[in-house]
Amino acid sequence: MNCPxxxxxxxxxxxxxxxxxAAELRAHLDECAECREELEQVSQLSRRIREATLAEPxxxxxxxxxxxxxxxxxxxxxxxxSWMTAAAATIMVAVGLFTLADDGTSTAxxxxxxxxxxxxxxxDGESAPPTVVAAEWMATDLAGxxxxxxxxx
Amino acid sequence: xxxxxxxxxxxxxxxxxxxxxxxxxGDERAFAALVRRHGRYLYGVARAIVQNDHDAEDxxxxxxxxxxxxxxxxxxxxxxxxxxxxxxxxxxxxxRRKRARWWRRPEPETSALLDxxxxxxxxxxxxxxxxxxxxxxxxxxxxxxxxxxxxSYEQIAAALHVPRGTVESRLHRAxxxxxxxxxxxxxxxxxxxxxxxx
Numbered sequence: 001m002n003c004p005x006x007x008x009x010x011x012x013x014x015x016x017x018x019x020x021x022a023a024e025l026r027a028h029l030d031e032c033a034e035c036r037e038e039l040e041q042v043s044q045l046s047r048r049i050r051e052a053t054l055a056e057p058x059x060x061x062x063x064x065x066x067x068x069x070x071x072x073x074x075x076x077x078x079x080x081x082s083w084m085t086a087a088a089a090t091i092m093v094a095v096g097l098f099t100l101a102d103d104g105t106s107t108a109x110x111x112x113x114x115x116x117x118x119x120x121x122x123x124d125g126e127s128a129p130p131t132v133v134a135a136e137w138m139a140t141d142l143a144g145x146x147x148x149x150x151x152x153x
Numbered sequence: 154x155x156x157x158x159x160x161x162x163x164x165x166x167x168x169x170x171x172x173x174x175x176x177x178x179g180d181e182r183a184f185a186a187l188v189r190r191h192g193r194y195l196y197g198v199a200r201a202i203v204q205n206d207h208d209a210e211d212x213x214x215x216x217x218x219x220x221x222x223x224x225x226x227x228x229x230x231x232x233x234x235x236x237x238x239x240x241x242x243x244x245x246x247x248x249r250r251k252r253a254r255w256w257r258r259p260e261p262e263t264s265a266l267l268d269x270x271x272x273x274x275x276x277x278x279x280x281x282x283x284x285x286x287x288x289x290x291x292x293x294x295x296x297x298x299x300x301x302x303x304x305s306y307e308q309i310a311a312a313l314h315v316p317r318g319t320v321e322s323r324l325h326r327a328x329x330x331x332x333x334x335x336x337x338x339x340x341x342x343x344x345x346x347x348x349x350x351x
Contacts, residue, residue: 010325014299016306045332049300052281054197061210062192065217066185069176 002034009038013046169233176221188217191234195241198301201281202245202293212248216241231308238302239312242294246313249290287334292327295320 005028011017012025029035167175167183169190175183195216199209219240227236281301285293294313298304306324310317 007325010328011321014306014324016321041332042328045328045335046300048279048335049281049284049296052279052284054194055200055206055209055280055282056193057196057210057213061196061213062189065192065214066188067181068188068214068217069179069181069184069221 003032005032006035006038009035010042013039013042170227170229173220173227173233184217184221187220187233191237192217194234195237197281198238198297199241199245201285201297201301202242202290203249204282204286204290204293208245208248208252212241212245215244215248219244231304235302235304235308238298239304239308242298242312243314246294285331288327288330291323292330295323296327296331299324 005025008017008025012022015022017025025035029039167186169187172183172187172190176187192213195213196209199212199216200206203209203212216237220237223240227233231239281297285296288296295309298309298312299306304312306317306320309320313320
Protein backbone atom coordinates (compact mmCIF):
# COMPACT_ATOMS: atom_id res chain seq x y z
CA MET A 1 0.00 0.00 0.00
CA ASN A 2 1.49 3.31 -1.04
CA CYS A 3 -1.28 5.73 -0.17
CA PRO A 4 -0.93 6.91 3.44
CA UNK A 5 -4.72 7.12 3.74
CA UNK A 6 -5.34 3.46 2.89
CA UNK A 7 -5.17 2.55 6.60
CA UNK A 8 -8.22 4.77 7.19
CA UNK A 9 -10.42 2.71 4.86
CA UNK A 10 -11.33 0.09 7.47
CA UNK A 11 -12.73 2.77 9.80
CA UNK A 12 -14.45 4.57 6.90
CA UNK A 13 -16.06 1.30 5.82
CA UNK A 14 -17.50 0.87 9.32
CA UNK A 15 -19.03 4.35 9.29
CA UNK A 16 -17.03 5.35 12.35
CA UNK A 17 -15.75 8.71 11.10
CA UNK A 18 -17.41 12.02 11.87
CA UNK A 19 -19.43 13.49 8.96
CA UNK A 20 -16.64 15.94 8.08
CA UNK A 21 -13.93 13.23 8.20
CA ALA A 22 -16.11 10.94 6.06
CA ALA A 23 -16.72 13.71 3.51
CA GLU A 24 -12.98 14.35 3.31
CA LEU A 25 -12.25 10.68 2.68
CA ARG A 26 -15.05 10.42 0.10
CA ALA A 27 -13.42 13.24 -1.82
CA HIS A 28 -10.08 11.41 -1.58
CA LEU A 29 -11.67 8.19 -2.88
CA ASP A 30 -12.76 10.01 -6.03
CA GLU A 31 -9.11 10.61 -6.81
CA CYS A 32 -7.34 7.51 -5.40
CA ALA A 33 -7.76 4.18 -7.21
CA GLU A 34 -5.68 2.39 -4.57
CA CYS A 35 -8.04 3.41 -1.75
CA ARG A 36 -11.09 2.51 -3.87
CA GLU A 37 -9.60 -0.96 -4.34
CA GLU A 38 -8.90 -1.17 -0.61
CA LEU A 39 -12.52 -0.27 0.16
CA GLU A 40 -13.76 -2.90 -2.27
CA GLN A 41 -11.53 -5.52 -0.62
CA VAL A 42 -12.76 -4.65 2.88
CA SER A 43 -16.39 -4.77 1.68
CA GLN A 44 -15.82 -8.15 0.03
CA LEU A 45 -14.27 -9.52 3.23
CA SER A 46 -17.27 -8.31 5.22
CA ARG A 47 -19.65 -10.11 2.86
CA ARG A 48 -17.63 -13.32 3.16
CA ILE A 49 -17.74 -13.18 6.95
CA ARG A 50 -21.47 -12.43 7.10
CA GLU A 51 -22.21 -15.27 4.70
CA ALA A 52 -20.18 -17.80 6.68
CA THR A 53 -22.04 -20.51 8.55
CA LEU A 54 -22.07 -20.58 12.34
CA ALA A 55 -21.42 -23.67 14.44
CA GLU A 56 -24.55 -25.00 16.13
CA PRO A 57 -24.86 -26.31 19.67
CA UNK A 58 -26.48 -29.64 20.45
CA UNK A 59 -30.21 -29.58 21.28
CA UNK A 60 -29.29 -30.97 24.72
CA UNK A 61 -27.00 -28.02 25.41
CA UNK A 62 -29.74 -25.51 24.55
CA UNK A 63 -32.25 -27.27 26.80
CA UNK A 64 -29.65 -27.42 29.57
CA UNK A 65 -29.16 -23.63 29.41
CA UNK A 66 -32.91 -23.08 29.18
CA UNK A 67 -33.49 -24.85 32.50
CA UNK A 68 -30.77 -22.99 34.36
CA UNK A 69 -32.62 -19.99 35.82
CA UNK A 70 -33.25 -21.44 39.28
CA UNK A 71 -29.61 -22.59 39.48
CA UNK A 72 -28.47 -19.14 38.39
CA UNK A 73 -30.63 -17.46 41.02
CA UNK A 74 -29.48 -19.81 43.77
CA UNK A 75 -25.92 -19.07 42.82
CA UNK A 76 -26.67 -15.33 42.87
CA UNK A 77 -28.20 -15.53 46.35
CA UNK A 78 -25.24 -17.53 47.65
CA UNK A 79 -22.79 -15.04 46.13
CA UNK A 80 -24.69 -12.10 47.63
CA UNK A 81 -24.76 -13.80 51.03
CA SER A 82 -21.02 -14.41 50.94
CA TRP A 83 -20.32 -10.81 49.91
CA MET A 84 -22.55 -9.50 52.71
CA THR A 85 -20.87 -11.77 55.25
CA ALA A 86 -17.44 -10.60 54.15
CA ALA A 87 -18.55 -6.95 54.21
CA ALA A 88 -20.05 -7.33 57.69
CA ALA A 89 -16.89 -8.98 58.99
CA THR A 90 -14.72 -6.24 57.52
CA ILE A 91 -16.88 -3.50 59.05
CA MET A 92 -16.85 -5.17 62.46
CA VAL A 93 -13.08 -5.60 62.41
CA ALA A 94 -12.66 -1.97 61.37
CA VAL A 95 -15.04 -0.77 64.11
CA GLY A 96 -13.18 -2.83 66.68
CA LEU A 97 -9.79 -1.51 65.63
CA PHE A 98 -10.93 2.12 65.56
CA THR A 99 -12.52 1.73 68.99
CA LEU A 100 -9.22 0.53 70.34
CA ALA A 101 -7.29 3.23 68.51
CA ASP A 102 -9.54 5.88 70.08
CA ASP A 103 -8.36 4.74 73.52
CA GLY A 104 -4.88 5.82 72.46
CA THR A 105 -3.59 2.37 73.24
CA SER A 106 -3.35 0.89 69.77
CA THR A 107 -2.74 2.03 66.22
CA ALA A 108 -3.90 0.84 62.83
CA UNK A 109 -0.29 -0.12 62.10
CA UNK A 110 -0.44 -2.91 64.69
CA UNK A 111 -3.36 -4.74 63.09
CA UNK A 112 -1.95 -8.22 63.63
CA UNK A 113 -1.43 -7.57 67.34
CA UNK A 114 -4.73 -5.77 67.89
CA UNK A 115 -6.61 -8.67 69.56
CA UNK A 116 -3.80 -9.27 72.05
CA UNK A 117 -3.43 -5.53 72.84
CA UNK A 118 -7.15 -5.13 73.29
CA UNK A 119 -7.51 -7.87 75.87
CA UNK A 120 -4.47 -6.65 77.80
CA UNK A 121 -5.58 -3.04 77.94
CA UNK A 122 -9.12 -3.48 79.25
CA UNK A 123 -9.44 -2.18 82.84
CA ASP A 124 -9.75 -4.80 85.53
CA GLY A 125 -13.25 -6.17 85.96
CA GLU A 126 -14.56 -4.47 82.84
CA SER A 127 -15.68 -6.56 79.88
CA ALA A 128 -15.28 -5.47 76.27
CA PRO A 129 -18.33 -4.24 74.33
CA PRO A 130 -19.91 -6.98 72.11
CA THR A 131 -18.67 -5.39 68.85
CA VAL A 132 -15.13 -5.33 70.17
CA VAL A 133 -15.38 -8.97 71.24
CA ALA A 134 -16.64 -9.97 67.82
CA ALA A 135 -13.97 -7.90 66.08
CA GLU A 136 -11.26 -9.43 68.29
CA TRP A 137 -12.54 -12.89 67.52
CA MET A 138 -12.47 -12.27 63.77
CA ALA A 139 -9.11 -10.49 63.83
CA THR A 140 -7.64 -13.36 65.83
CA ASP A 141 -9.13 -15.79 63.38
CA LEU A 142 -7.64 -13.88 60.44
CA ALA A 143 -4.30 -13.50 62.15
CA GLY A 144 -4.31 -17.24 62.82
CA UNK A 145 -5.05 -17.85 59.15
CA UNK A 146 -2.15 -15.62 58.17
CA UNK A 147 0.13 -17.37 60.60
CA UNK A 148 -1.00 -20.76 59.23
CA UNK A 149 -0.39 -19.54 55.69
CA UNK A 150 3.10 -18.43 56.59
CA UNK A 151 3.89 -21.87 57.95
CA UNK A 152 3.55 -23.39 54.48
CA UNK A 153 6.97 -24.08 52.97
CA UNK B 154 -25.93 -18.79 9.18
CA UNK B 155 -27.91 -19.33 12.36
CA UNK B 156 -30.40 -16.52 12.72
CA UNK B 157 -32.60 -15.69 15.62
CA UNK B 158 -36.30 -16.00 14.77
CA UNK B 159 -38.05 -13.19 12.99
CA UNK B 160 -39.32 -10.27 15.00
CA UNK B 161 -41.12 -11.92 17.90
CA UNK B 162 -43.80 -9.25 18.03
CA UNK B 163 -44.94 -10.15 14.53
CA UNK B 164 -45.55 -13.74 15.62
CA UNK B 165 -47.52 -12.61 18.66
CA UNK B 166 -44.77 -13.71 20.99
CA UNK B 167 -43.32 -11.53 23.74
CA UNK B 168 -40.49 -9.21 22.72
CA UNK B 169 -36.99 -9.91 23.98
CA UNK B 170 -37.03 -6.99 26.42
CA UNK B 171 -40.21 -8.29 28.02
CA UNK B 172 -38.79 -11.81 28.29
CA UNK B 173 -35.64 -10.38 29.87
CA UNK B 174 -37.62 -8.38 32.42
CA UNK B 175 -39.74 -11.41 33.31
CA UNK B 176 -36.67 -13.65 33.56
CA UNK B 177 -35.09 -11.18 35.95
CA UNK B 178 -38.19 -11.47 38.16
CA GLY B 179 -37.72 -15.25 38.24
CA ASP B 180 -40.01 -16.34 35.40
CA GLU B 181 -38.38 -19.61 34.30
CA ARG B 182 -40.50 -19.91 31.16
CA ALA B 183 -39.46 -16.44 30.00
CA PHE B 184 -35.81 -17.28 30.64
CA ALA B 185 -36.14 -20.55 28.71
CA ALA B 186 -37.83 -18.72 25.81
CA LEU B 187 -35.00 -16.19 25.68
CA VAL B 188 -32.40 -18.97 25.69
CA ARG B 189 -34.19 -20.91 22.95
CA ARG B 190 -34.50 -17.76 20.86
CA HIS B 191 -30.85 -16.67 21.06
CA GLY B 192 -28.86 -19.62 22.43
CA ARG B 193 -27.97 -21.13 19.07
CA TYR B 194 -26.75 -17.81 17.67
CA LEU B 195 -24.77 -16.99 20.82
CA TYR B 196 -23.13 -20.40 20.64
CA GLY B 197 -22.10 -19.78 17.01
CA VAL B 198 -20.57 -16.45 18.03
CA ALA B 199 -18.80 -18.00 21.03
CA ARG B 200 -17.49 -20.92 19.00
CA ALA B 201 -15.98 -18.51 16.45
CA ILE B 202 -14.21 -16.62 19.24
CA VAL B 203 -13.04 -19.35 21.61
CA GLN B 204 -12.49 -22.06 18.97
CA ASN B 205 -13.59 -25.09 20.97
CA ASP B 206 -16.97 -26.61 21.84
CA HIS B 207 -16.50 -26.92 25.58
CA ASP B 208 -15.45 -23.31 26.20
CA ALA B 209 -18.15 -22.06 23.82
CA GLU B 210 -20.84 -23.90 25.81
CA ASP B 211 -19.44 -22.59 29.09
CA UNK B 212 -19.30 -19.03 27.76
CA UNK B 213 -22.94 -19.14 26.61
CA UNK B 214 -24.06 -20.60 29.92
CA UNK B 215 -22.20 -17.91 31.86
CA UNK B 216 -23.54 -15.21 29.54
CA UNK B 217 -27.18 -16.18 30.14
CA UNK B 218 -26.51 -16.44 33.87
CA UNK B 219 -24.95 -12.97 33.89
CA UNK B 220 -27.80 -11.60 31.75
CA UNK B 221 -30.45 -12.96 34.15
CA UNK B 222 -28.59 -11.44 37.08
CA UNK B 223 -27.94 -8.10 35.36
CA UNK B 224 -31.24 -7.74 33.49
CA UNK B 225 -31.88 -4.40 35.20
CA UNK B 226 -28.84 -2.93 33.47
CA UNK B 227 -30.44 -3.37 30.04
CA UNK B 228 -31.53 0.12 29.03
CA UNK B 229 -32.76 -0.53 25.52
CA UNK B 230 -29.87 1.31 23.86
CA UNK B 231 -29.22 -1.73 21.66
CA UNK B 232 -31.21 -4.85 20.86
CA UNK B 233 -31.36 -7.52 23.56
CA UNK B 234 -29.39 -9.80 21.25
CA UNK B 235 -26.55 -7.27 20.89
CA UNK B 236 -26.61 -6.75 24.66
CA UNK B 237 -26.35 -10.53 25.13
CA UNK B 238 -23.48 -10.76 22.62
CA UNK B 239 -21.60 -8.04 24.52
CA UNK B 240 -22.05 -10.01 27.76
CA UNK B 241 -20.97 -13.17 25.96
CA UNK B 242 -17.76 -11.54 24.70
CA UNK B 243 -16.98 -10.39 28.23
CA UNK B 244 -17.71 -13.82 29.71
CA UNK B 245 -15.56 -15.51 27.05
CA UNK B 246 -12.67 -13.19 27.94
CA UNK B 247 -13.11 -13.87 31.68
CA UNK B 248 -13.26 -17.59 31.03
CA ARG B 249 -10.11 -17.40 28.94
CA ARG B 250 -8.22 -15.63 31.72
CA LYS B 251 -9.49 -18.14 34.26
CA ARG B 252 -8.37 -21.06 32.09
CA ALA B 253 -4.99 -19.40 31.45
CA ARG B 254 -4.29 -19.45 35.17
CA TRP B 255 -4.47 -23.23 35.21
CA TRP B 256 -3.17 -24.38 31.87
CA ARG B 257 -2.40 -23.19 28.38
CA ARG B 258 -4.75 -24.59 25.77
CA PRO B 259 -2.94 -24.66 22.42
CA GLU B 260 -4.56 -22.83 19.56
CA PRO B 261 -5.65 -25.05 16.65
CA GLU B 262 -2.70 -25.60 14.36
CA THR B 263 -4.53 -26.32 11.14
CA SER B 264 -7.13 -24.40 9.31
CA ALA B 265 -9.23 -24.94 6.26
CA LEU B 266 -8.00 -21.54 5.15
CA LEU B 267 -4.50 -22.91 4.63
CA ASP B 268 -5.38 -26.57 4.27
CA UNK B 269 -8.60 -26.52 2.30
CA UNK B 270 -8.59 -30.28 1.56
CA UNK B 271 -10.60 -31.25 -1.48
CA UNK B 272 -11.29 -28.16 -3.53
CA UNK B 273 -14.77 -27.00 -2.52
CA UNK B 274 -17.28 -25.57 -4.92
CA UNK B 275 -16.30 -21.98 -5.68
CA UNK B 276 -19.33 -20.57 -3.92
CA UNK B 277 -19.16 -22.93 -0.92
CA UNK B 278 -19.64 -21.04 2.35
CA UNK B 279 -17.01 -21.44 5.00
CA UNK B 280 -17.71 -22.11 8.64
CA UNK B 281 -16.92 -18.90 10.54
CA UNK B 282 -14.95 -20.65 13.28
CA UNK B 283 -12.74 -22.28 10.65
CA UNK B 284 -12.41 -19.01 8.79
CA UNK B 285 -11.09 -17.21 11.88
CA UNK B 286 -8.97 -20.03 13.32
CA UNK B 287 -5.64 -18.51 12.29
CA UNK B 288 -6.36 -15.15 13.88
CA UNK B 289 -5.42 -14.28 17.44
CA UNK B 290 -8.31 -14.33 19.90
CA UNK B 291 -8.14 -10.52 20.19
CA UNK B 292 -8.63 -10.23 16.43
CA UNK B 293 -11.39 -12.86 16.37
CA UNK B 294 -13.30 -10.93 19.04
CA UNK B 295 -13.37 -7.64 17.16
CA UNK B 296 -14.11 -9.24 13.80
CA UNK B 297 -17.07 -11.19 15.18
CA UNK B 298 -18.51 -8.30 17.17
CA UNK B 299 -18.19 -5.87 14.28
CA UNK B 300 -18.88 -7.95 11.18
CA UNK B 301 -21.40 -10.39 12.54
CA UNK B 302 -23.24 -8.38 15.16
CA UNK B 303 -22.61 -4.94 13.64
CA UNK B 304 -21.58 -3.41 16.95
CA SER B 305 -20.12 0.10 16.94
CA TYR B 306 -16.52 0.68 18.03
CA GLU B 307 -17.83 2.23 21.26
CA GLN B 308 -19.97 -0.82 22.01
CA ILE B 309 -17.07 -3.19 21.28
CA ALA B 310 -14.72 -1.12 23.45
CA ALA B 311 -17.22 -1.24 26.31
CA ALA B 312 -17.77 -4.98 25.94
CA LEU B 313 -14.07 -5.83 25.87
CA HIS B 314 -12.94 -3.13 28.33
CA VAL B 315 -10.39 -1.72 25.89
CA PRO B 316 -10.00 1.81 24.46
CA ARG B 317 -11.85 2.68 21.26
CA GLY B 318 -8.54 3.24 19.45
CA THR B 319 -7.52 -0.34 20.29
CA VAL B 320 -10.71 -1.64 18.67
CA GLU B 321 -9.98 0.43 15.56
CA SER B 322 -6.39 -0.77 15.19
CA ARG B 323 -7.24 -4.40 15.98
CA LEU B 324 -9.96 -4.41 13.36
CA HIS B 325 -7.63 -2.93 10.76
CA ARG B 326 -4.93 -5.52 11.46
CA ALA B 327 -7.40 -8.42 11.71
CA UNK B 328 -8.84 -7.58 8.31
CA UNK B 329 -5.38 -7.34 6.76
CA UNK B 330 -4.44 -10.72 8.23
CA UNK B 331 -7.68 -12.33 7.10
CA UNK B 332 -7.38 -10.93 3.59
CA UNK B 333 -3.86 -12.34 3.38
CA UNK B 334 -5.15 -15.77 4.41
CA UNK B 335 -7.96 -15.64 1.88
CA UNK B 336 -5.50 -14.61 -0.83
CA UNK B 337 -3.33 -17.65 -0.01
CA UNK B 338 -6.36 -19.91 -0.03
CA UNK B 339 -7.62 -18.54 -3.32
CA UNK B 340 -4.15 -19.02 -4.86
CA UNK B 341 -4.10 -22.63 -3.66
CA UNK B 342 -7.52 -23.25 -5.18
CA UNK B 343 -6.46 -21.71 -8.48
CA UNK B 344 -3.33 -23.90 -8.59
CA UNK B 345 -5.36 -27.03 -7.74
CA UNK B 346 -7.82 -26.16 -10.47
CA UNK B 347 -5.00 -25.76 -13.01
CA UNK B 348 -3.47 -29.10 -11.97
CA UNK B 349 -6.83 -30.84 -12.38
CA UNK B 350 -7.24 -29.42 -15.87
CA UNK B 351 -3.90 -30.86 -17.05
